[in-house]
Amino acid sequence: MIALIIRDLRISVRAGGGFGLSLAFFFIIVIFFPFAIGPDLDLLSKVAPGTLWVGALLACLLSLERIFALDFEDGTLDLLATSSLPLESVVISKALVHWLTTGLPLVLLTPFFGILLGLQNSNIIFLIISLIFGTPALSIIGTFGAALTAGMKRGGLLLSILVLPLYIPTLIFGAEAARRGIQGFETQNSMLLLLGVSLLSWAILPFAAASVLRINLR
Amino acid sequence: MKNGQAGILRGPNGVGKTTLLRALAGLQPVEAGKIKCSLEDICYSGHADGVKPTLTVQENLEFWANIFSSPSISEVAEKFMIIDLLNSKVGNLSAGQKRRVGLARLGLTGRQVWLLDEPTVSLDETSVKIFGNIIKEHLSEDGCALIATHIDLGLENRAQIIDLLKYKAASGELSNSNEAFL
Amino acid sequence: MPDLGDYAFHVLASYGATSLVILLVIIWSYLKHERVRKTLLSIEEKVNEK
Amino acid sequence: MSFWEYANPVKFLKLSGALLPYLSILAAITIIAGIIWGFFFTPDDYKQGATVKILYVHVPSAFVAINAWFMMLVASIIWLVRRHHVSALAAKAAAPIGIAMTIIGLVTGALWGQPMWGTWWEWDPKLTSFLILFLFYLGYIILWAAVEDPDTAADLTSVLCIVGSVFAVLSRYATNFWNQGLHQDASLSIDKEEHVADVFYYPLIVVMAGFVLLFVALVLLNTRSEIMKRRAGAIMARSRI
Numbered sequence: 001m002i003a004l005i006i007r008d009l010r011i012s013v014r015a016g017g018g019f020g021l022s023l024a025f026f027f028i029i030v031i032f033f034p035f036a037i038g039p040d041l042d043l044l045s046k047v048a049p050g051t052l053w054v055g056a057l058l059a060c061l062l063s064l065e066r067i068f069a070l071d072f073e074d075g076t077l078d079l080l081a082t083s084s085l086p087l088e089s090v091v092i093s094k095a096l097v098h099w100l101t102t103g104l105p106l107v108l109l110t111p112f113f114g115i116l117l118g119l120q121n122s123n124i125i126f127l128i129i130s131l132i133f134g135t136p137a138l139s140i141i142g143t144f145g146a147a148l149t150a151g152m153k154r155g156g157l158l159l160s161i162l163v164l165p166l167y168i169p170t171l172i173f174g175a176e177a178a179r180r181g182i183q184g185f186e187t188q189n190s191m192l193l194l195l196g197v198s199l200l201s202w203a204i205l206p207f208a209a210a211s212v213l214r215i216n217l218r
Numbered sequence: 219m220k221n222g223q224a225g226i227l228r229g230p231n232g233v234g235k236t237t238l239l240r241a242l243a244g245l246q247p248v249e250a251g252k253i254k255c256s257l258e259d260i261c262y263s264g265h266a267d268g269v270k271p272t273l274t275v276q277e278n279l280e281f282w283a284n285i286f287s288s289p290s291i292s293e294v295a296e297k298f299m300i301i302d303l304l305n306s307k308v309g310n311l312s313a314g315q316k317r318r319v320g321l322a323r324l325g326l327t328g329r330q331v332w333l334l335d336e337p338t339v340s341l342d343e344t345s346v347k348i349f350g351n352i353i354k355e356h357l358s359e360d361g362c363a364l365i366a367t368h369i370d371l372g373l374e375n376r377a378q379i380i381d382l383l384k385y386k387a388a389s390g391e392l393s394n395s396n397e398a399f400l
Numbered sequence: 401m402p403d404l405g406d407y408a409f410h411v412l413a414s415y416g417a418t419s420l421v422i423l424l425v426i427i428w429s430y431l432k433h434e435r436v437r438k439t440l441l442s443i444e445e446k447v448n449e450k
Numbered sequence: 451m452s453f454w455e456y457a458n459p460v461k462f463l464k465l466s467g468a469l470l471p472y473l474s475i476l477a478a479i480t481i482i483a484g485i486i487w488g489f490f491f492t493p494d495d496y497k498q499g500a501t502v503k504i505l506y507v508h509v510p511s512a513f514v515a516i517n518a519w520f521m522m523l524v525a526s527i528i529w530l531v532r533r534h535h536v537s538a539l540a541a542k543a544a545a546p547i548g549i550a551m552t553i554i555g556l557v558t559g560a561l562w563g564q565p566m567w568g569t570w571w572e573w574d575p576k577l578t579s580f581l582i583l584f585l586f587y588l589g590y591i592i593l594w595a596a597v598e599d600p601d602t603a604a605d606l607t608s609v610l611c612i613v614g615s616v617f618a619v620l621s622r623y624a625t626n627f628w629n630q631g632l633h634q635d636a637s638l639s640i641d642k643e644e645h646v647a648d649v650f651y652y653p654l655i656v657v658m659a660g661f662v663l664l665f666v667a668l669v670l671l672n673t674r675s676e677i678m679k680r681r682a683g684a685i686m687a688r689s690r691i
Binding site: 002003004006007010011014070071073074075076078079080081082083084085217218 | 240243244245246247260261262263264265266267268269270272273277280281282284285286287323327
């Protein structure tokens with residue numbers, strides 16, 4: 001399992017691995033919002049938590065297709081399925097790598113992007129915590145979606161349509177927690193609920209994704 | 219099939235060689251009949267190599283060695299004649315070299331039953347011969363192999379040729395899922 | 401006809417929209433059913449002839 | 451004789467074919483009777499005036515929209531556990547009807563909301579979760595359409611339906627929670643069954659029963675289409691061999 005994680009991390013940082021693509025996408029979304037809404041920093045800081053959350057979500061979505069597509073094409077997935085490694089742990093490794101290459105960098109860059117949107121006080125910590133709790137859920141849910149569409153031609157668009165509704169609870173709780181925190185309200189409830197969604201997703205989706213992968217490998 | 223024996227699957231395209239191998243490997247549900255072998259003993263190798271172009275040969279092999287928890291790759295690399303290639307990226311290799319890297323994985327698994335689907339595609343004559351020898355060696359170590367191929371691997375008396383066309387004619391039946399609707 | 405007062409439009413539009421959608425679904429299902437039934441019958445006939 | 455006997459596609463075709471005419475007529479009579487009762491013979495609400503009549507289409511369609519998904523969930527589980535093809539196809543057949551009912555619920559909700567809340571759309575938790583339900587139906591239907599092999603499609607959509615159910619319930623609670631954060635108590639709640647007076651309640655029950663019958667009839671009809679489609683394919687495959 002660790003070997004798989006290391007291999008996938010290596011592939012993603014090598015040329016053509018797509019690492020950084022979703023970061024660049026996130027950055028562009030953040031820049032485009034002021035263009036669309038206007039340069040008023042007060043207004044921007046009000047919509048900033050939502051903007052950054054939607055941006056993170058879309059950036060995540062962008063890189064989902066790669067999770068299984070390459071391994072499916074070159075037969076690696078067949079071989080992994082026949083190895084002694086259970087598919088559930090393959091799914092967990094894949095989701096973990098996705099989070100390490102997409103979610104984690106997004107979280108780390110958020111403070112800087114927050115400045116662009118007028119989030120300059122220390123309350124931004126709530127946004128960051130909400131992203132730390134929420135992005136793992138985005139990764140595992142996305143991995144489930146990727147497993148569902150593995151091996152389909154034109155799976156990319158289908159993947160978005162399938163995954164976005166599943167993202168709704170995470171988005172609602174996450175953005176709610178961030179917004180409340182930044183406006184100075186207590187955030188405990190929404191943070192806990194967000195964490196709950198994350199943990200629940202990680203508890204059930206590896207099994208669902210593995211069963212779906214087996215079906216797709218037939 | 220006994221230990222130390224090889225079966226060669228023959229038959230025209232579309233007769234079900236790949237399907238049979240995938241079913242034996244546990245990737246597909248079996249519609250009739252039984253498999254008398256633990257899935258843990260089976261090593262499947264399909265059309266695709268499952269090697270990553272952006273990684274070096276060594277990294278690729280190390281990965282599979284890790285997955286199957288087998289210790290060393292140098293011995294296997296030597297057997298399959300890719301020892302010189304260890305440090306080059308798979309993306310820069312030729313199709314035949316890539317295939318050899320893919321096949322080298324067989325040696326890493328340490329499993330008894332090899333299921334090979336067209337293993338010799340894009341291999342040159344000498345490589346085919348070497349590969350034939352590797353299979354012989356595997357057979358003499360009490361392993362067995364089921365190979366779908368059109369090429370003579372030089373296994374002679376060890377191999378038993380199974381022509382799938384006969385079975386196809388005998389059992390031309392519908393899939394279970396269609397049968398339910400009749 | 402009861403007096404719907406100011407809300408005549410909203411009430412009638414609701415009923416109109418509902419019946420429209422339901423009718424569409426019924427017609428769509430029925431047409432599909434007939435189409436499939438006919439193809440199945442023709443296929444069964446063909447097979448029986450052989 | 452066991453209930454599962456009708457999981458045989460051919461038997462199911464026979465039974466459903468015999469049942470369908472009666473069921474459709476019964477559904478039509480019930481709906482029309484309920485609507486006439488509700489529309490012509492119930493008073494206006496003292497607060498909401500004549501708009502209360504929207505109740506008789508809004509609530510039944512919403513009820514069916516939610517329970518259609520629930521039926522799909524049960525059918526999906528039956529397919530995954532017992533591998534009865536009829537079950538998978540019934541789930542497939544229910545989805546378009548469910549999405550139609552969701553659309554009715556949304557449209558009538560908007561038409562009801564406009565005079566009551568002064569706006570066509572309000573991000574009220576209930577309306578929002580209906581929008582989300584719509585998205586779930588959409589994904590389910592699109593996945594069915596995207597996979598070629600019928601058994602694979604049935605497996606994939608069944609898993610999606612189960613996972614989707616979990617997340618749909620989560621979304622329901624999330625929207626509740628989310629809107630509380632903005633508004634105070636939902637002054638816009640036209641919360642239905644809880645405080646509907648008996649005069650409205652009885653005709654409503656009749657219409658709801660009618661909608662359920664309609665739903666069952668439509669699911670049977672569509673399941674028949676799906677079974678016949680598969681049967682045609684199977685006969686073709688056999689004749690080729």
